[in-house]
Amino acid sequence: MIPVIEVAGLWTQFGDHVVHKDLNLTVMPGEVVSLVGGSGSGKTTLMRQILGLEQPARGSVKVFGIPLQGSSVQLVQKIRKRWGVLFQEGALYSALSVFDNIALPLRELRAFDEDFVRDMVMLKLDMVDIERRHASKMPADLSGGMIKRIALARALVLEPELVFLDEPTAGLDPDRSESFVTLIRSLHEKLNLTVVMVTHDLDTLVSLSDKIAVLAEQKLIVYGSLREAISVKHPFIVNFFLGERGLRALSAVGALEKNRDRTTGNEGR
Amino acid sequence: MQQASAPAVLDPEVTQSRAANGAPAAALSGAWDIRALESRARSLKSQLKQLAADPGRHWDLSRIQRLDHIGALLIWQAWGKRRPADLALAHGHEVFFSNLDSAAAAVPAAPFDALRLVRALGAVMLIAGEHLRGIVQLIGQILIDSFVLLRHPLHGPWREISASVYRVGTQALGITALVGFLIGVVLSYLSAEQLKAFGANIFIINLLGMGIVRELGPVIAAVLVAGRSGSAITAQLGVMRVTEELDALTVMGIPHTVRLILPKIVALAIAMPLLILWTSGIALIGGALAANTQLGISVHSFFSGLPDAVPGVNLWLAMGKGIVFGGLIALVACHFGLRVQPNTESLGIGTTNSVVTSITAVIIADAVFAVIFSDVGISLS
Numbered sequence: 001m002i003p004v005i006e007v008a009g010l011w012t013q014f015g016d017h018v019v020h021k022d023l024n025l026t027v028m029p030g031e032v033v034s035l036v037g038g039s040g041s042g043k044t045t046l047m048r049q050i051l052g053l054e055q056p057a058r059g060s061v062k063v064f065g066i067p068l069q070g071s072s073v074q075l076v077q078k079i080r081k082r083w084g085v086l087f088q089e090g091a092l093y094s095a096l097s098v099f100d101n102i103a104l105p106l107r108e109l110r111a112f113d114e115d116f117v118r119d120m121v122m123l124k125l126d127m128v129d130i131e132r133r134h135a136s137k138m139p140a141d142l143s144g145g146m147i148k149r150i151a152l153a154r155a156l157v158l159e160p161e162l163v164f165l166d167e168p169t170a171g172l173d174p175d176r177s178e179s180f181v182t183l184i185r186s187l188h189e190k191l192n193l194t195v196v197m198v199t200h201d202l203d204t205l206v207s208l209s210d211k212i213a214v215l216a217e218q219k220l221i222v223y224g225s226l227r228e229a230i231s232v233k234h235p236f237i238v239n240f241f242l243g244e245r246g247l248r249a250l251s252a253v254g255a256l257e258k259n260r261d262r263t264t265g266n267e268g269r
Numbered sequence: 270m271q272q273a274s275a276p277a278v279l280d281p282e283v284t285q286s287r288a289a290n291g292a293p294a295a296a297l298s299g300a301w302d303i304r305a306l307e308s309r310a311r312s313l314k315s316q317l318k319q320l321a322a323d324p325g326r327h328w329d330l331s332r333i334q335r336l337d338h339i340g341a342l343l344i345w346q347a348w349g350k351r352r353p354a355d356l357a358l359a360h361g362h363e364v365f366f367s368n369l370d371s372a373a374a375a376v377p378a379a380p381f382d383a384l385r386l387v388r389a390l391g392a393v394m395l396i397a398g399e400h401l402r403g404i405v406q407l408i409g410q411i412l413i414d415s416f417v418l419l420r421h422p423l424h425g426p427w428r429e430i431s432a433s434v435y436r437v438g439t440q441a442l443g444i445t446a447l448v449g450f451l452i453g454v455v456l457s458y459l460s461a462e463q464l465k466a467f468g469a470n471i472f473i474i475n476l477l478g479m480g481i482v483r484e485l486g487p488v489i490a491a492v493l494v495a496g497r498s499g500s501a502i503t504a505q506l507g508v509m510r511v512t513e514e515l516d517a518l519t520v521m522g523i524p525h526t527v528r529l530i531l532p533k534i535v536a537l538a539i540a541m542p543l544l545i546l547w548t549s550g551i552a553l554i555g556g557a558l559a560a561n562t563q564l565g566i567s568v569h570s571f572f573s574g575l576p577d578a579v580p581g582v583n584l585w586l587a588m589g590k591g592i593v594f595g596g597l598i599a600l601v602a603c604h605f606g607l608r609v610q611p612n613t614e615s616l617g618i619g620t621t622n623s624v625v626t627s628i629t630a631v632i633i634a635d636a637v638f639a640v641i642f643s644d645v646g647i648s649l650s
Contacts, residue, residue, distance in 0.1 A: 112310055112343075116310075116343065119342055120338070123342065126368060126371060127368075138614075140612035140614075158303055159303045159339055
């Protein structure tokens, strides 16, 4: 199987400040990968580089086996139709209604008639649990949770194989964030998506990810399952996963059973 | 769906056949997903539609290799938005068809409104009334703030006023000079031709002097400032509304009329008369230079004839216009800035409306000045 994403030897530099140093990351089809790391560790930058919004100083990024750097514009455009992106604030076009926002990518293809577009938009609205009466509203009239759901519907409208989620649950109340996580999980199972997300929210992280990529010290210090991640003794991991908040989230899913003695040792410090 | 680049996936295909019992049948095979359908959705749909015209047809979809919601919806629409009775689906493809039936329920259409035009007219009137009320309220609030300020002059936003004078006045010197100079040159050239025909060369001084000092200088400067500073003020206040900075000021107990709006109105009322003097002066220089080349009137005699042609009271009138125009521009710009809704589209509309309204307001005020002061400062020597 060809990896969906292959980042090799990636360097990022802003002036003298090195953000990524020889970073490697491979994501296989169907995986849900979470990028975590402290503020300024370059999670969002890495995601933007995979999306081709920013250029790395060195190294290569391949998506669906096609290098983003040095490929023809048409080829890169083709990749862009195969992925969907959920931006942190939704990034709905404020000049367009909810319906037109979701219909835009479909209409851009110029392959389908308006009847088809309407049914497809309604199908996607159902998929993200948004009532139809909201279809004619403008994004400014919607709550943050609804904006995220609609942005997800827009990201999914072209049936992407790969979905990027930037802080999918940030700014949602616990109840909504829980239902958003359930939604993403069910979509992942149903559509067999590959998901790459950046998140700070431990509950989201624990309940969704197959693999966790921890960014610190300019590279990935861990890339593996939750259990593998918490078994590494790095100050960031200890603080992030094994702090009070982390322990609560982990114990909720029972991922901690095998690491119990180690964590009690950490708490003592 | 995953191995998009695997070679074995075929193009979408429809084959017609007969089922074992002799009934007509159709078999679909290959990839029916967005990547494959993108280029041939329309032709496949019409092909399927023809086949679907026969209600007893057996549909075999079990040989479809890849399917997604796009493909499922396309097939389902060709069926006439319902499932055929005789259908065979591949394992795992059922999920794509399962929630299609609910998608068919159309969006409720907006009911027909016979009084739409009347309603629209009424809405425009109400909005105009609301704007008027808003501006009156703003003026009232600013007057109250000014009285408070007069009693506590040390608490005044003096730094903000001085910064605003620099932004709207000093930084506008270049553009107003350029435009003023060119207008002076153009006017002088145009009038010179006419005056030469009547042998009334010397009246170029009266024509340019009165025209520029009394009318054109103030209006040109005001239009430029409305476009330049008016839009900037609206956009600044609008962005502060979008980013909730205005609310942050309110909850800190800092009234934004004192900190943001009053300084701008005062600054424009100070800077505008000075800008008008500057614009008029440069325009007169441009006019004098052009008169020199066209009519042979020396720059020296142009300017020494000017005091006789243009009574000094006209300068004071121009300054008075400047104060009013400046205040109006700032007031309109602030009013529209405060009305911006927290979204980007509203910001654009607000800025446009602000500039259009303030230029219109300036010209209306200029007409009012012209009527009121019609017998002031006009000498017929």
